[in-house]
Structures are given as structure tokens and as C-alpha cells.
Amino acid sequence: MxxxxxxxxxxxxxxxxxxxxxxxxxxxxxxxxxxxxxxxxxxxxxxxxxxxxxxxxxxxxxxxxxxxxxxxxxxxxxxxxxxxxxxxxxxxxxxxxxxxxxxxxxxxxxxxxxxxxxxxxxxxxxxxxxxxxxxxxxxAAAIGAGVDITEPNGNMIVDIGGGTTDVAVISLGGIVVSRSIKVAGDECDEAIIKYIRKKYNMMIGERSSEDLKVSIGCAYPFEEEKYMEIKGRNLLTGLPMNVEVSSTDMLEALREPVTEIVEAVHEVLERTPPELAADISNRGILMTGGGALLKGLDKLLNEKTGISANLAKNPIESxxxxxxxxxxxxxxxxxxxxxxxxxxxx
Missing domain, CATH: 3.30.420.40 (ATPase, nucleotide binding domain)
Structure with a gap:
């Protein structure tokens, strides 16, 4: 800074x-x-x-x-x-x-x-x-990622921030179709907290949840399992405890919020005019925002939509x-x- x-x-x-x-x-x-x-x-x-x-x-x-x-x-x-x-x-x-x-x-x-x-x-x-x-x-995300929004071409932007995910198709300097959902980074953190509480009977805070998400969080299975040890409070004894959490745990914990983001992309694609949909199929989906850094999210979007998903050069600052x-x-x-x-x- x-x-x-x-x-x-x-x-x-x-x-x-x-x-x-x-x-x-x-x-x-x-x-x-x-x-x-x-x-x-x-x-x-x-x-x-x-x-x-x-x-x-x-x-x-x-x-x-x-x-x-x-x-x-x-x-x-x-x-x-x-x-x-x-x-x-x-x-x-x-x-x-x-x-x-x-x-x-x-x-x-x-x-x-x-x-x-x-x-x-x-x-x-x-x-x-x-x-x-x-x-x-x-x-703003499209401009920051270097897209010329003034052209008569369809560009799909998926901006995943802390509080909202914005999915939009942009052409000729304006938004043609869009959807904004209140599922993004914060919801992912909350989903991890709930999962850890349910599986391990342990309460963790927002910072620990975010650390897990950044380190081993994923929307698509890793080729090799990853692990991270976290500390929290045992809900049964009230005492501090440590557990080792796996990337498979994170995949399960994040399944619901990630699915909602994918469904929002699906819905916008279904409402996109055919000519612009063809442009998006050729150009791919552009992902911006800190939430877009979730590992494997691009692969999941590609698998579910059949369209390549690409991370912006500088997603957090786009x-x-x-x-x-x-x-x-x-x-x-x-x-x-x-x-x-x-x-x-x-």
C-alpha cells in the first residue's frame, strides 16, 4: 500500500x-x-x-x-x-x-x-x-481488465467480491443482461465456519476461515490433497483445540455458495441474445474480484458451461x-x- x-x-x-x-x-x-x-x-x-x-x-x-x-x-x-x-x-x-x-x-x-x-x-x-x-x-471491472466495452461485441464479466457476485454481459458501453447475488467471499467464509462447526465440533473466527479459504479452499478437486492445521474452541469442552483440515473438506464446505455462483452465470447466459452469446463462446468468461481467486473456480465454470473462464490479469484491483x-x-x-x-x- x-x-x-x-x-x-x-x-x-x-x-x-x-x-x-x-x-x-x-x-x-x-x-x-x-x-x-x-x-x-x-x-x-x-x-x-x-x-x-x-x-x-x-x-x-x-x-x-x-x-x-x-x-x-x-x-x-x-x-x-x-x-x-x-x-x-x-x-x-x-x-x-x-x-x-x-x-x-x-x-x-x-x-x-x-x-x-x-x-x-x-x-x-x-x-x-x-x-x-x-x-x-x-x-468498471471490464474497463480495469482491459476490455474495450465500446465495441459491439459481447463480453461476460463475473465479478466476485466480498459481499456480492455480479454477472453481466456488456456490449456497446452498457450492460445488456445482468444478475447480482449476495453470495461471494463473505458467504464462503461463513460456509467454512458452519462446516468446521458441524464436522469437528469446533468454532473458528472469520480470520481463520479466510485463511483456510485462501490456503486450501477450492471449487474443483486438487490433483493432490492439501492440508492445513487450524486452531479454535472445542464446542463440547470449551477448551482450545487444533484440527487438520483437508482440501476435500473445503470442497464440501464451499459447495453451496459456489453452486449459487455457477447458477447465476447459467441464468445470465440463458437470457443473453444469441449474437452476444456467440461472442462470449469465442471470447470466454472474464473473472474479476478477490473471490475469483478461489482455486479451481475457472475449471468448474468451464465444465458447467462449456465456455472457457479466464482470470483477469489483476483480479483484485480490476x-x-x-x-x-x-x-x-x-x-x-x-x-x-x-x-x-x-x-x-x-
């Missing part, structure tokens, strides 16, 4: 405001910040104690008066005030001192409601934006890069964006 300090007159900013991670792209500089979307605050004084990675380390480890909060759930704002403060902190950390307020583009899942869009715009405006625009995640690049062509993309009102300041 790069920290930007100093003095500037104005900078345009692209924000990938994710359920799990927030990335900030500054025009002319690229991605300057990548932090977990977590805030730790004192319940008694309402004071921020930590933001980002420092706050993430506190999840599940805080005393009674301190809470570590993830203010976004399933890709949308669940705690408006905390989101506003977090966004303000990230923008200020990325830009340093500014004479003029920045113009901001924030990406949102393709299935958000008008009310949810308005909440994001207002949070951004209150955080210090001059104007706020919204861009849908599949379009949406943020695309959001930032769209700053250079707002006029063309404006038809697929929602523009915020001129900011109101107290």
Missing part, C-alpha cells in the same frame, strides 16, 4: 467501496490505498480508534467498550454514519491536503436500488466530494483500476452512471 501526502489543487478519485476491502485510485497516480473496510471505535466516546488493516486485526479480539465494525454488508451501506467517516478518512489519507474538493466516482453492485445508490452518493458528498458519480461494478480509468471518459460513461447533487456542507 502506498501512502500519499503533500499538497495538491484538485484530484479526481475513483473508489472501489467494497464490503471487505476499499481501494482508492487517484487520477495520474493509480491505486494509492488498499485497506480493509473495517473501523474500530469506542462505544462510550464514539471515537475512531483504528481504520483499515489496524481495525481488521481487532475483529473478534476487542474488549466490551471497543467494537470493530464493517459498515458495508452485501455490497451496500448498512451503517451510513460509519461509512461516511470511513470514506472521508480514506479519501483524505489518499490525497493529503487539497485546495479544492475532488470529483469522485464510486462503483456499486449492478443490482442496487435507487435508495442504496442515494445513500452512497450522500455519504461521498458528506465525506468531501465536489460531485459524486456511480458506476456499476461489472463495467474494479478500482476501471473506476479510476473511467474518470478520463465520464462524458461517454455518463449514461450508465448516476450523478450526485452538488455537495452540501455544514
Amino acid at each position: 502506498k501512502e500519499v501526502v503533500g499538497l495538491a489543487f484538485r484530484a479526481d478519485v475513483g473508489v472501489d467501496l467494497g464490503t471487505a476491502t476499499t481501494l482508492v485510485y487517484v487520477k495520474g497516480k493509480g491505486i494509492v490505498l488498499q485497506e480493509p473496510s473495517v473501523i474500530a471505535l469506542d462505544q462510550y466516546t464514539n471515537k475512531f480508534l483504528a481504520v483499515g488493516e489496524d481495525a481488521r486485526k481487532m475483529l473478534g479480539r476487542t474488549p466490551g467498550n471497543i467494537v470493530a465494525i464493517r459498515p458495508l454488508k452485501d455490497g451496500v451501506i448498512s451503517d451510513y454514519n460509519i461509512t461516511e467517516r470511513m470514506l472521508k478518512y480514506f479519501i483524505q489519507k489518499s490525497l493529503g491536503r487539497m485546495f479544492l474538493k475532488p470529483r469522485v466516482i464510486i462503483c456499486v453492485p449492478s443490482g442496487v436500488t435507487e435508495v442504496e445508490k442515494r445513500a452512497v452518493i450522500e455519504a461521498s458528498d458528506e465525506a468531501g466530494a465536489l460531485k459524486t458519480y456511480l458506476i456499476e461494478e461489472p463495467i 474494479v478500482a483500476i476501471g473506476t479510476g480509468k473511467s474518470l478520463e471518459s465520464i462524458e461517454f460513461l455518463e449514461k450508465s452512471m448516476t450523478q450526485g447533487d452538488q455537495s452540501r456542507y455544514r
Whole structure:
């Protein structure tokens, strides 16, 4: 992560405001910040104690008066005030001192409601934006992955984030068919926690679950079995315990959320116009987002759809890069964006 300090007159900013991670792209500089979307605050004084990675380390480890909060759930704002403060902190950390307020583009899942869009715009405006625009995640992901979305060709994007999976077919700069489901990285973590509890009578936390997913998690069987030892609390005795978990365990644990993602891809393909479907068959499916890194997911999609699935060059940063690049062509993309009102300041 790069920290930007100093003095500037104005900078345009692209924000990938994710359920799990927030990335900030500054025009002319690229991605300057990548932090977990977590805030730790004192319940008694309402004071921020930590933001980002420092706050993430506190999840599940805080005393009674301190809470570590993830203010976004399933890709949308669940705690408006905390989101506003977090966004303000990230923008200020990325830009340093500014004479003029920045113009901001924030990406949102393709299935958000008008009310949810308005909440994001207002949070951004209150955080210090001059104007706020919204861009849908599949379009940002495609731009960030190097796809020319202005051509009359069909491109299928599967963007798997922390809270949502967006499946979309894009042509001529717009979304033709799409579906957004609230099954992604977080659901996979929860599925692992439930599986470990059921099979081993052991409770593990979110961080341990994510470690398992990253290390030995899979959507398709490995050629060679993998193992990882984890620690947790025995539900019968209440004492700490260790167990060795296999990649086969992970395959079983993740079966349900992975199946839902594959079904969403199926549904979008069924609704895709024939000419665009032919393009997708030739070009393949492009996978972006941190969840797309789940091992074997590309093989599973290929097996279930008969279409090759390819991982973007930089799947985690694709949406943020695309959001930032769209700053250079707002006029063309404006038809697929929602523009915020001129900011109101107290």
C-alpha cells in the first residue's frame, strides 16, 4: 500500500467501496490505498480508534467498550454514519491536503436500488466530494481488465467480491443482461465456519476461515490433497483445540455458495441474445474480484458451461483500476452512471 501526502489543487478519485476491502485510485497516480473496510471505535466516546488493516486485526479480539465494525454488508451501506467517516478518512489519507474538493466516482453492485445508490452518493458528498458519480461494478471491472466495452461485441464479466457476485454481459458501453447475488467471499467464509462447526465440533473466527479459504479452499478437486492445521474452541469442552483440515473438506464446505455462483452465470447466459452469446463462446468468461481467486473456480465454470473462464490479469484491483480509468471518459460513461447533487456542507 502506498501512502500519499503533500499538497495538491484538485484530484479526481475513483473508489472501489467494497464490503471487505476499499481501494482508492487517484487520477495520474493509480491505486494509492488498499485497506480493509473495517473501523474500530469506542462505544462510550464514539471515537475512531483504528481504520483499515489496524481495525481488521481487532475483529473478534476487542474488549466490551471497543467494537470493530464493517459498515458495508452485501455490497451496500448498512451503517451510513460509519461509512461516511470511513470514506472521508480514506479519501483524505489518499490525497493529503487539497485546495479544492475532488470529483469522485464510486462503483456499486449492478443490482442496487435507487435508495442504496442515494445513500452512497450522500455519504461521498458528506465525506468531501465536489460531485459524486456511480458506476456499476461489472463495467468498471471490464474497463480495469482491459476490455474495450465500446465495441459491439459481447463480453461476460463475473465479478466476485466480498459481499456480492455480479454477472453481466456488456456490449456497446452498457450492460445488456445482468444478475447480482449476495453470495461471494463473505458467504464462503461463513460456509467454512458452519462446516468446521458441524464436522469437528469446533468454532473458528472469520480470520481463520479466510485463511483456510485462501490456503486450501477450492471449487474443483486438487490433483493432490492439501492440508492445513487450524486452531479454535472445542464446542463440547470449551477448551482450545487444533484440527487438520483437508482440501476435500473445503470442497464440501464451499459447495453451496459456489453452486449459487455457477447458477447465476447459467441464468445470465440463458437470457443473453444469441449474437452476444456467440461472442462470449469465442471470447470466454472474464473473472474479476478477490473471490475469483478461489482455486479451481475457472475449471468448474468451464465444465458447467462449456465456455472457457479466464482470470483477469489483476483480479483484485480490476474494479478500482476501471473506476479510476473511467474518470478520463465520464462524458461517454455518463449514461450508465448516476450523478450526485452538488455537495452540501455544514
